[in-house]
Amino acid sequence: MVRFQPIYDIAELCSRKGLTQAILCPGSRCAPLTLAFARHPEITTRTFSDERSAGFVALGIAQQKKAPAIVVCTSGSAAYNLAPAVAEAWFSETPLIIFTADRPAEWIAQHDGQTIHQPEIFGKHVKKSFQLPQEYEHADSQWAINRMVNEAINLSFQEPKGPVHINAPFREPLYPPKGEAISYSDSVRVMDEYTSPFALSEEQKKKLNTEWRSYHNILIVAGQHEADQELTEALSHFFLRHNIPVAGDIISNLHGIEKVVRHADTFLGQASADVKKTLRPDLLITFGKSIISKNLKQFLRKYSPKVHWHIQPAGIVADTFQSITNVFNTTPANFFRFLGSIPNSESFENQKQNNFNKLWEVEERRAIRTLEEFFPQDEFAELELVHTIMQSLPDNCNLHLANSMSVRYSNVIGLIAKQKNIQVYANRGTSGIDGCTSTAIGHSLSNERPNILITGDVAFFYDRNAFWHNYSLSNLRIVLLNNHGGVIFKMIDGPGSLPEADEYFVTRQRLTAKKLCEEFGFDHLRLDNKRKVKNLVKDFFEFDGKTKILEIETDTLINKIIFDILKEKTKKSYEL
Numbered sequence: 001m002v003r004f005q006p007i008y009d010i011a012e013l014c015s016r017k018g019l020t021q022a023i024l025c026p027g028s029r030c031a032p033l034t035l036a037f038a039r040h041p042e043i044t045t046r047t048f049s050d051e052r053s054a055g056f057v058a059l060g061i062a063q064q065k066k067a068p069a070i071v072v073c074t075s076g077s078a079a080y081n082l083a084p085a086v087a088e089a090w091f092s093e094t095p096l097i098i099f100t101a102d103r104p105a106e107w108i109a110q111h112d113g114q115t116i117h118q119p120e121i122f123g124k125h126v127k128k129s130f131q132l133p134q135e136y137e138h139a140d141s142q143w144a145i146n147r148m149v150n151e152a153i154n155l156s157f158q159e160p161k162g163p164v165h166i167n168a169p170f171r172e173p174l175y176p177p178k179g180e181a182i183s184y185s186d187s188v189r190v191m192d193e194y195t196s197p198f199a200l201s202e203e204q205k206k207k208l209n210t211e212w213r214s215y216h217n218i219l220i221v222a223g224q225h226e227a228d229q230e231l232t233e234a235l236s237h238f239f240l241r242h243n244i245p246v247a248g249d250i251i252s253n254l255h256g257i258e259k260v261v262r263h264a265d266t267f268l269g270q271a272s273a274d275v276k277k278t279l280r281p282d283l284l285i286t287f288g289k290s291i292i293s294k295n296l297k298q299f300l301r302k303y304s305p306k307v308h309w310h311i312q313p314a315g316i317v318a319d320t321f322q323s324i325t326n327v328f329n330t331t332p333a334n335f336f337r338f339l340g341s342i343p344n345s346e347s348f349e350n351q352k353q354n355n356f357n358k359l360w361e362v363e364e365r366r367a368i369r370t371l372e373e374f375f376p377q378d379e380f381a382e383l384e385l386v387h388t389i390m391q392s393l394p395d396n397c398n399l400h401l402a403n404s405m406s407v408r409y410s411n412v413i414g415l416i417a418k419q420k421n422i423q424v425y426a427n428r429g430t431s432g433i434d435g436c437t438s439t440a441i442g443h444s445l446s447n448e449r450p451n452i453l454i455t456g457d458v459a460f461f462y463d464r465n466a467f468w469h470n471y472s473l474s475n476l477r478i479v480l481l482n483n484h485g486g487v488i489f490k491m492i493d494g495p496g497s498l499p500e501a502d503e504y505f506v507t508r509q510r511l512t513a514k515k516l517c518e519e520f521g522f523d524h525l526r527l528d529n530k531r532k533v534k535n536l537v538k539d540f541f542e543f544d545g546k547t548k549i550l551e552i553e554t555d556t557l558i559n560k561i562i563f564d565i566l567k568e569k570t571k572k573s574y575e576l
Contacts, residue, residue: 002180004032006142007168010099010149011036012184015043017153017192019068019097021446023058025051027074029114030101031174034072039182043070046445050465051078055085056427056435057466059094060442063226063425064398068095068156068164069442075102076114079121084434089163090125091429092224092289093315095156096163098126104134104171118167126165127155134169150191158195160315198313198330200338212342215307216352219281219360221296222248222332223288223320227423231333232256238340243353245360249292250411251401251428256420261360263367265293266412270571271363276303278359284323287311287332290428292411297321311335370570371413380530381554381562382481386454387413389479389550392537393422394450398443401426402436402455405559406481410454412566433459437478438466444476450543451475457482461511467520473547477540480513480551483559513551523548 002008010033014022022037022045024030038045048054051073062069073079079100089096103115120129130148133141152164176182200208225231235246236257247261248254255262268276276299284305291297300321308323311332317324328335344350375387386409393399399415399422401407407426415422425443427436437460440453453476460480467473485508502508517524523546525536540550 001137002176002182003136004036004176005185006136006145007032007170008036008182009185009188010145011040011043012188013146013149013190014070014097014153015040016188016190017150019070019153020044021058021061021065021067022046022070022072023048023054023061025049025054025071025073025078027078027101028174029075029103029170030072030099032170033099033101033168035176035182037070037072040184046469046471048469050468051081052084052434053438053463053465053468055082055096055098056088056438056463057442057445058096059085059089059092059427059435060425060439060444061446062089062094062096062442063439064443064446066226068097068153070097070099072099073101074114075100075118076116078114079116079118083122083125084430084432085438086122086163086165087125088427088429088432088435088439090127092427093160093162093429095161097152097156098122098163098165100165100167102167102169104169120165121167122163122165125163127158127162128152129165129167132166132168134171146189147191150189154191154193157193159198159313199334200328200330204328204330205338208339209342211307212339215283216350217280217282217356218242218244218285218353219279219283219305219356220244220246220285220287221291221300221321222246222252222254223286223291224249224251224426224428225253225288225332227253228333231331231336232420234333234336234340238336241340241342241344243357245357247296247360248288250414251290251292251407251424251426252288253424255415255422255424256417258417259361261364262414263364263371263412264296264299266367266370266570267363268293268295268299270567270574272574275363275574279303279363281305281356282307284308284321285311286321287335289318290431291320292407292428366573367570370566370573374566374569377562377565379558379562380533380552381559382483382552383409383412383559383562383566385479385481385527385533385552386410388533388537389452389454390415392541393419393452394541395419396421397450397452398422398440398447399424400436400440400443400451400453402453402459403427403431403433404456404459406454406456406459409481433462435463435466437463440478441466441473441476444473445471448475450477450541452477452479454479455481457484457509457511458507460513461509464516467516474545475543476547478547478549479540480549482512482551482553483556484509484511484553485556512553513549517549520547522546525550527552 058069280303304323444451
């Protein structure tokens with residue numbers, strides 16, 4: 001038998017279980033795995049030299065393909081460079097299969113090259129860590145390798161989805177002898193797992209039927225959620241029947257619902273205590289992961305509901321608003337489809353719910369009206385460019401939002417119902433700036449849709465190795481908000497007034513994207529005059545086979561002033 005046959009057959013197993021995308025990082029110790037995946041006819045492989053970027057590219061591919069992506073890296077510190085992407089995958093519930101090649105166990109901590117303690121290197125940020133046998137000749141070792149890889153793949157698919165680590169020690173020689181062909185066994189065992197549909201039980205339905213009519217001030221809050229047509233339709237029908245407000249940040253992907261409350265962060269940040277009391281729910285229903293809005297979080301923690309139902313198929317529940325009383329292990333679509341089937345009786349209690357919904361509608365309209373009256377401003381700054389870009393987005397595109405102010409600006413502007421075919425992505429599992437560009441590139445490489453990334457300069461330059469590869473990105477467009485530092489530290493309370501702010505928090509930098517565009521052959525569109533906006537945006541959204549970066553350089557102080565003016569105008573709207 002070929003010495004590495006059990007390793008080569010890992011690729012065959014992955015293919016048979018529907019894993020067709022692999023990111024391979026260069027290295028010698030990982031050669032058996034690299035060759036296994038690179039030569040498999042059913043697996044698309046790409047190589048990225050920076051493991052930190054590679055991990056996030058795989059994350060983007062997994063999100064786009066809705067299936068685990070494979071990552072392979074060599075031994076030593078290379079594995080540690082995958083950690084930021086692994087942590088994001090864990091908290092964003094994105095399935096990844098991470099293979100780290102390793103030295104034989106007896107050589108760890110013996111001053112041998114590229115050896116560190118790799119078993120369980122990712123700690124609590126993976127669903128499980130597997131250690132493959134380092135000898136393959138015995139039938140039990142071959143059985144164990146197959147069993148563990150099967151288990152790892154099945155585990156990555158289980159709710160909540162997430163990353164799984166497989167550490168694979170290899171003894172030299174690492175390369176096949178000259179003339180030895182790599183083939184895949186026909187008899188590879190596949191262990192399929194059939195999961196629950198996460199339907200509501202009859203007991204749960206009875207409870208909902210009994211308790212549903214006990215509340216008349218009901219609010220639904222959606223956290224980050226992938227675009228889901230089934231959920232959108234269920235919630236739309238549910239709203240029409242029960243007239244219950246649905247609040248969702250831009251990352252909830254609920255903008256296709258006509259009356260979803262998109263601007264809760266804007267009005268809750270400026271509304272008086274008396275207004276907030278009228279918006280307090282008796283029953284709060286939540287689903288999804290994190291929310292962007294700090295104002296919404298603070299509102300629900302201070303004005304907590306009597307009862308809080310949370311919906312998620314499985315896993316540990318995050319009690320973000322400190323009020324959960326019931327957890328329903330089902331999908332949000334199933335839950336709201338059932339509630340939408342409950343008849344709505346005409347009664348005084350039902351009228352109370354209608355009035356409660358109107359209170360939320362009034363505040364939403366107030367925020368929308370303030371935004372409509374706010375633009376254009378005399379000074380063209382970041383917020384107005386984001387407003388222009390979001391109004392100009394092509395249909396059927398992916399909108400990627402980098403962390404810090406980019407995602408916050410975009411959330412303030414929001415998307416509208418006619419943009420229902422736009423899907424929104426953001427690394428809000430850990431909310432770090434590392435990997436925002438790489439994740440967008442993972443999407444760009446694995447779909448033909450336009451991919452538009454809105455990012456700040458610190459996130460952009462931090463992740464510049466995202467472009468260090470040999471693949472075309474003709475469907476990628478990047479809006480670069482370059483204020484030459486971390487403007488968020490001027491926006492939030494605390495650091496902005498400190499004498500150390502510019503050097504140690506804002507971290508001033510002088511770079512622009514011009515040289516980067518020259519280096520990688522991208523089109524650089526520099527927006528240095530307000531009169532250029534219309535033509536540059538038109539050029540930017542022309543998909544002519546080139547990667548394009550639209551860059552605006554702005555002053556941090558101007559950005560802060562304009563953002564503060566918007567807040568002040570919202571506050572004054574309550575005085576009219």
